[in-house]
Amino acid sequence: MSSSHSVSACPCHPQDMDRQPRSGWMRLLPWLRLYRCSSCNRMRLLSKQKVDNARLLHAAQVRARGG
Numbered sequence: 001m002s003s004s005h006s007v008s009a010c011p012c013h014p015q016d017m018d019r020q021p022r023s024g025w026m027r028l029l030p031w032l033r034l035y036r037c038s039s040c041n042r043m044r045l046l047s048k049q050k051v052d053n054a055r056l057l058h059a060a061q062v063r064a065r066g067g
């Protein structure tokens with residue numbers, strides 16, 4: 001039996017994502033934005049609304065901790 005070779009999921013958090021400039025084909029997907037994860041350097045397509053929501057939530061949590 002082969003040892004566990006699971007797809008390692010990077011714990012990517014939207015607040016760690018850097019916006020990337022859009023390339024031409026992305027005009028076909030106007031609701032998506034291209035992001036690069038700053039921890040694993042992987043490119044991801046995420047909906048802007050989802051990322052914005054997660055960022056707001058994260059910011060609120062940081063604020064609540066007094067950070």
Ligand SMILES: [Zn+2]
Nearest residue numbers: 010012037040
């Ligand atoms: Zn990542």
